Every structure is written in C-alpha cells, then in structure tokens.
Amino acid sequence: MQELAGFLRSRRERLAPVRDGRRRTPGRRREEVAEAAGMSVDYYSRLEQARGPHPSVPVLNGLARALELDDDERAHLFRLAGEAVPEEPATNGVRPGVRLLLDRLRDDLAVVISDLGDVLAATPRAEVVFGDVVGRNLLRDFFLGDQSWVPEEDREAIARGHVADLRATLARRPTARPLVDELMASPMFARLWAGHDVAVRRMARKRLRHPEVGLLEFDCEVLSAPEHDQRLVIHVAPEGSVTAARLALLVSADEAAGRMPEPWTLVPVSPSSE
Structure with missing residues (x-):
C-alpha cells in the first residue's frame, strides 16, 4: 500500500x-x-x-x-491496488499515427485491420486488387463465407493463423467472445479453437486467386499499434515477379476504365460492433 x-x-x-x-x-x-x-x-x-x-x-x-x-x-x-486493469473500449476509426503511415503508402497495397478482423481502411490500390473490403470482417468472410479466393492447399494454415491470433486477442479483450461464439458455426473454426493455439500475427506469405488475373503471391509485413488493437498490413510483390506484372495489368485496366478511386486517400470507418 x-x-x-x-x-x-x-x-x-x-x-x-x-x-x-x-x-x-x-x-x-x-x-x-x-x-x-x-x-x-x-x-x-x-x-x-x-x-x-x-x-x-x-x-x-x-x-x-x-x-x-x-x-x-x-x-x-x-x-x-492489485486489481486487473479494466479493458479499454476498442478505438473508433484509424489511429492518427496509423492513418499517417497509410496515407504515405497510397501507391501500395495496404490495409488497416482491427484485432477482431474488421477492415478499417485501405489504400485505393488495395481496393483495386481486393475489392470493396472496407467495413468487412475478414474472419467472418473466411470461416462463414466463400473461401474460393484462397488456394485450397493454403486454407488450413491460414485458418490456424486466424484462430491463434483471435485467441491472443480474447486474452486481452474479453469482448471478443461474441465473435468467437459466432464463428463456432464453422466446423473448421470449432476444430481449431479446441486446439488452444495462440500466436500474434506477424510477417507472412499470402497467396490468393484473383478472378481476373489469377494467382497472386505477396510478402505481408504486419505493423501493430502499441495498443495491439490495430494493424497495418502491407502486401509486397517482389519486383520483376509474375505477381508484380499481374498487378500492373489490374491497375492499368482500372485506370483505363476510370475505376481507380480518386482522390487517393484513406477510407476510414468505425470497427464492427457486432
């Protein structure tokens, strides 16, 4: 005392x-x-x-x-006083420091994701490649939606990463429990959740199937805010790679069709409260 x-x-x-x-x-x-x-x-x-x-x-x-x-x-x-620190509410919108970083990455593929999987913001080029992702929840999309965009041989590893990361989030933020309960409707999620694996998501290799240009492969850098409630994920295609060439085709096609979002700024939203 x-x-x-x-x-x-x-x-x-x-x-x-x-x-x-x-x-x-x-x-x-x-x-x-x-x-x-x-x-x-x-x-x-x-x-x-x-x-x-x-x-x-x-x-x-x-x-x-x-x-x-x-x-x-x-x-x-x-x-x-020997008491557990009460949980702070999730931040609404993108943190100013993260917003600044994302704005400087406007010519790259970058998104801001909450620790519950809500996509809070994206650069315009990311929207060209990934579609209208802002406001969606990646965990719901993966476990309760269509997984066809992920190569079949990669799905188990991606699912394990999602589940282990969400368990780490639950330890910090008990209000993640409703999302966990919702995802239990997925047999894959329920099976992996029972394994009690825990790991915070960091750098990773990601592959996805784009409906127009086919397979894309990225090296993903994950930068977490100090509070660990938001992550800036940057998708990098090695220079001279097949993926880089396919990305150039996508961007050129969107620019020619006038579909490239303007101005090239952030598209912030509040995280899902569901």
Missing part, C-alpha cells in the same frame, strides 16, 4: 492549484479530490497514508477520474 499511497499523493500534488481567496495551495486539497472521487475525506486521507482498506474497482475508477489520470496512469493505479 505504500506504493499506492505515494502514487496518489504525487498525482494530487501535480494537479493545478486551487485558489481559495487566502492562499494558493500546492496542488489540490485532499477534500477536493475526495469530493470529486465520491468518497469521504477520511477514507481518502487513509489511502494516502497507507492506512486505508483495499480500494474497490468503483473506488479506483473514482480516483482515476478525480486525479485526472491518463490511460497509462490509470492502468498503473489498478496494478498498484
């Missing part, structure tokens, strides 16, 4: 002082913090003196609000 007490004092003292008409206090008064947190002054004072009872989750939430803690400080407060 000593660490918790010291942390509370330090956060209170760093808050903007309050003028009371007689003197300017160094930071907030205990009474002011206690009132904002919805607790008695005596209770809060005992917490700062390491004499208080173990604070409950509602008390910790009140303290975090009253002390104006940011996300990292709030998490630290909960850990000091």
Whole structure:
C-alpha cells in the first residue's frame, strides 16, 4: 500500500492549484479530490497514508477520474491496488499515427485491420486488387463465407493463423467472445479453437486467386499499434515477379476504365460492433 499511497499523493500534488481567496495551495486539497472521487475525506486521507482498506474497482475508477489520470496512469493505479486493469473500449476509426503511415503508402497495397478482423481502411490500390473490403470482417468472410479466393492447399494454415491470433486477442479483450461464439458455426473454426493455439500475427506469405488475373503471391509485413488493437498490413510483390506484372495489368485496366478511386486517400470507418 505504500506504493499506492505515494502514487496518489504525487498525482494530487501535480494537479493545478486551487485558489481559495487566502492562499494558493500546492496542488489540490485532499477534500477536493475526495469530493470529486465520491468518497469521504477520511477514507481518502487513509489511502494516502497507507492506512486505508483495499480500494474497490468503483473506488479506483473514482480516483482515476478525480486525479485526472491518463490511460497509462490509470492502468498503473489498478496494478498498484492489485486489481486487473479494466479493458479499454476498442478505438473508433484509424489511429492518427496509423492513418499517417497509410496515407504515405497510397501507391501500395495496404490495409488497416482491427484485432477482431474488421477492415478499417485501405489504400485505393488495395481496393483495386481486393475489392470493396472496407467495413468487412475478414474472419467472418473466411470461416462463414466463400473461401474460393484462397488456394485450397493454403486454407488450413491460414485458418490456424486466424484462430491463434483471435485467441491472443480474447486474452486481452474479453469482448471478443461474441465473435468467437459466432464463428463456432464453422466446423473448421470449432476444430481449431479446441486446439488452444495462440500466436500474434506477424510477417507472412499470402497467396490468393484473383478472378481476373489469377494467382497472386505477396510478402505481408504486419505493423501493430502499441495498443495491439490495430494493424497495418502491407502486401509486397517482389519486383520483376509474375505477381508484380499481374498487378500492373489490374491497375492499368482500372485506370483505363476510370475505376481507380480518386482522390487517393484513406477510407476510414468505425470497427464492427457486432
């Protein structure tokens, strides 16, 4: 409790002082913090003196609000109190840093995907190759939809990767459970989920069958946001490869037909709440 007490004092003292008409206090008064947190002054004072009872989750939430803690400080407060850090809600839209990276990759095949498989944004060239993917969920598409775009010999490995990654997500974010329950309708998903494999998706080789140009092969780089809730996936076709030539044909055909999206900017959406 000593660490918790010291942390509370330090956060209170760093808050903007309050003028009371007689003197300017160094930071907030205990009474002011206690009132904002919805607790008695005596209770809060005992917490700062390491004499208080173990604070409950509602008390910790009140303290975090009253002390104006940011996300990292709030998490630290909960850990000091021996409580699990409450799950933060998923981010709506693309994070600014990820958005900047994607904008600079506008001439490449890149997409932003949430940790639940929602496609949040795509570069125009990615939409030319992959179709209208923004707003779709890749896990639902794969396990509950049409798998014909994936070569048959690759489907098992891709399914294992999806399942292992989703299990890692579930450990961080319990609200992923409804998606897991929904995907149980797929016999393949249910079989692999029972294996309890867990792995975060990173670099991978991907192959897909395009309806117009045939088989495409990519080296995929996966860059995760620090919060691990969004990933920027870049699809690279080696220079001089058959895939690179086929991509050039696709882009040329779309430009000639006037189908290339303009302007070449991001297409952000909010992640699925289903």
